[in-house]
Amino acid sequence: MARERSDSSELYRAPRLYDIAFGFRDIEAECRGLLRLAARHGVPRVRSVLELACGPAHHLRTFAARGIRCHGIDLSADMLAYARRLCRRDRVAVTFQRADMRHFSTRRRCDLAICLFDSYAHCVTDEDAVAALRCAGRTLRPGGLMVVEFTHPAEYFRRGSARTVERWTQRDARLAVRATFRLTRPDPIDETILASLTLRPMIAGRNGAAPRPLKMRWRQRMWLRGSFANVVAASGCFEIVGWYGDLDRLVPLDMRAQAWRMLAVLRKLPRGAGKGR
Numbered sequence: 001m002a003r004e005r006s007d008s009s010e011l012y013r014a015p016r017l018y019d020i021a022f023g024f025r026d027i028e029a030e031c032r033g034l035l036r037l038a039a040r041h042g043v044p045r046v047r048s049v050l051e052l053a054c055g056p057a058h059h060l061r062t063f064a065a066r067g068i069r070c071h072g073i074d075l076s077a078d079m080l081a082y083a084r085r086l087c088r089r090d091r092v093a094v095t096f097q098r099a100d101m102r103h104f105s106t107r108r109r110c111d112l113a114i115c116l117f118d119s120y121a122h123c124v125t126d127e128d129a130v131a132a133l134r135c136a137g138r139t140l141r142p143g144g145l146m147v148v149e150f151t152h153p154a155e156y157f158r159r160g161s162a163r164t165v166e167r168w169t170q171r172d173a174r175l176a177v178r179a180t181f182r183l184t185r186p187d188p189i190d191e192t193i194l195a196s197l198t199l200r201p202m203i204a205g206r207n208g209a210a211p212r213p214l215k216m217r218w219r220q221r222m223w224l225r226g227s228f229a230n231v232v233a234a235s236g237c238f239e240i241v242g243w244y245g246d247l248d249r250l251v252p253l254d255m256r257a258q259a260w261r262m263l264a265v266l267r268k269l270p271r272g273a274g275k276g277r
C-alpha cells in the first residue's frame with residue numbers, strides 16, 4: 001500500500017488558527033471534570049498537574065489560576081510560544097518544556113498527568129505509547145493519576161449516530177475559521193487512520209484574495225480499549241482504574257450519544273509492582 005505523506009507539524013505552526021478552530025471546548029467544565037475524576041480515584045486534592053502534548057495549554061492555565069502548579073510538555077516551539085503568550089496575557093504561571101512526550105524527563109513531581117484531545121494518538125506504535133506512559137509515570141507521585149482522552153472508538157466504525165461533525169466554523173472577536181476534519185483510510189493491520197484537516201481563515205488576504213487554506217494530514221493511532229490496556233500493562237507503571245465517555249465521572253463509556261469520547265484513568269503502581277507483567 002502506498003504511504004501517504006504524513007505531516008501534522010504545519011498545523012501546530014499556526015497555533016492561533018488551530019486554537020480558533022478547536023475553541024469549542026468548555027475548558028472550565030473540563031477542568032472541573034478532571035478534578036472530580038481525580039477525587040473519585042483517590043486524589044482529592046490535586047496540587048500539581050503535568051500535561052503531555054499541552055498545545056495552547058488552556059487546561060493548565062485554568063488550573064494555574066486555581067493555584068495548582070502546572071508544567072506543560074510539547075514538541076512544537078510555535079505552540080509553546082503561543083501558550084506562553086496566553087499565560088502572560090492571563091497573568092498565570094505555568095512552566096513549559098519543549099520535548100517529545102515519548103522521551104522527556106523532568107525533576108518536577110505531580111499528582112495528575114493529563115494527555116487530552118487525542119494527542120496520545122500521535123503515539124502511533126506500541127513502543128511510542130509505552131515510552132510516553134513510562135515518562136509520565138516517572139513524574140507522578142505514588143498513587144498519582146493519569147487521564148488520557150481518546151477519540152470514541154465508534155467514530156472509527158461509523159456505528160450509531162456520528163459523535164462529532166466533519167465541518168464547522170468557529171470564530172473569535174477578530175477572525176472566523178472554517179474547518180474540515182476527516183478520519184479516513186483505516187489500516188487494520190497497523191491500527192492507524194489518516195487524519196485530514198483543512199483550516200480556512202475567513203478574511204481577505206493580499207489584494208482582497210481569499211487566503212490559502214492550511215491543509216494537513218497525518219497518520220494517527222486508532223486507540224481501542226484492548227490495545228491501550230496492552231500498552232498500559234507493558235509499561236509496568238500503571239493500572240487502569242476507570243473508563244469514561246466524557247470528562248465527567250457520571251458518563252460511562254458506552255455506545256450512547258452522551259459518551260462522545262473515550263477517557264482512561266490510570267493509577268501509578270507502587271515501585272516494583274508492575275514487574276513481570
Ligand SMILES: C[S@@+](CC[C@H](N)C(=O)[O-])C[C@H]1O[C@@H](n2cnc3c(N)ncnc32)[C@H](O)[C@@H]1O
Nearest residue numbers: 012053054055074075076100101116117119122
Ligand atoms: C491536537 S493538539 C492538542 C493540544 C492539547 N492537548 C489540547 O487538549 O488542547 C496536539 C499537540 O500535540 C503536540 N505533539 C504532537 N506530537 C508530540 C510528541 N511526540 N510529543 C509532544 N507533543 C507532541 C503538538 O505539537 C500539539 O501541540
